[in-house]
């Protein structure tokens with residue numbers, strides 16, 4: 001299922017023994033997984049198990065209480081750029097059982113990853129801009145579809161370019177950049193480019209949210225329940241967008257309650273129960289022969305929360 005073309009220079013995102021909580025209550029415990037370039041990872045688990053928390057940590061929105069969120073170029077150590085020259089190294093490797101794991105080692109090895117929180121704020125911001133998160137609440141701006149799709153491109157431009165763009169919008173001479181239009185095309189929303197976001201259906205709004213993340217050509221795309229409450233057509237469009245992202249070498253991680261969706265789109269699946277990753281491996285293995293009995297029950301729909 002893996003397409004490994006187009007992954008050169010793409011970031012690999014590693015959660016390495018990550019624990020996190022709020023107000024003294026633990027939510028995630030020792031979670032290790034990897035989002036590889038050109039791969040789709042499904043994070044499945046019941047409501048409240050910590051999937052959103054995990055995605056927000058992977059998006060570098062907040063620092064884990066324990067463990068590391070680390071990044072490396074997706075290819076071998078030879079291609080690691082100076083930006084990511086390793087001091088702290090995580091090695092995301094496969095073991096001999098067809099499972100996949102994210103483990104730290106002392107240095108070197110294939111695929112060096114650097115702790116995002118050991119970097120300066122500026123360096124971390126640069127990395128964060130290579131990660132797109134489509135949150136559950138979508139939060140589109142009260143503006144046109146085109147403006148929304150172009151938003152991420154705008155914030156990455158110089159102040160002067162942003163000012164020029166804002167002036168052009170004021171005088172009605174602004175049109176979305178090609179990358180935004182192409183992303184809207186990917187999600188079948190190009191013809192609605194001038195429509196106001198406030199008037200979109202939830203499926204359309206969700207597609208625009210995905211386009212906004214795709215427009216900046218992120219290395220990693222994180223999707224939080226991207227199709228919950230959507231009809232089959234909108235669901236299929238978003239699943240196709242994930243496949244396209246994967247074909248472009250983007251690493252995709254999606255949190256989902258939908259086991260069938262995980263089976264349809266994901267190369268790897270992580271089952272998170274009670275904040276712990278109890279099963280992690282190739283999707284087929286996780287669904288066909290899970291090692292953990294609770295994981296077996298959960299993916300079979302027998303474990304009700």
Ligand SMILES: Nc1ncnc2c1ncn2[C@@H]1O[C@H](COP(=O)(O)OP(=O)(O)OP(=O)(O)O)[C@@H](O)[C@H]1O
Pocket residue numbers: 022023027045046047048049050051052053054255
């Ligand atoms: N900012 C926060 N402050 C306090 N508690 C929080 C915060 N964010 C999440 N939590 C708590 O952490 C736990 C996990 O929440 P999270 O949203 O990560 O779960 P989830 O698996 O994504 O759930 P769902 O599938 O319903 O979206 C919940 O008990 C939630 O109340």
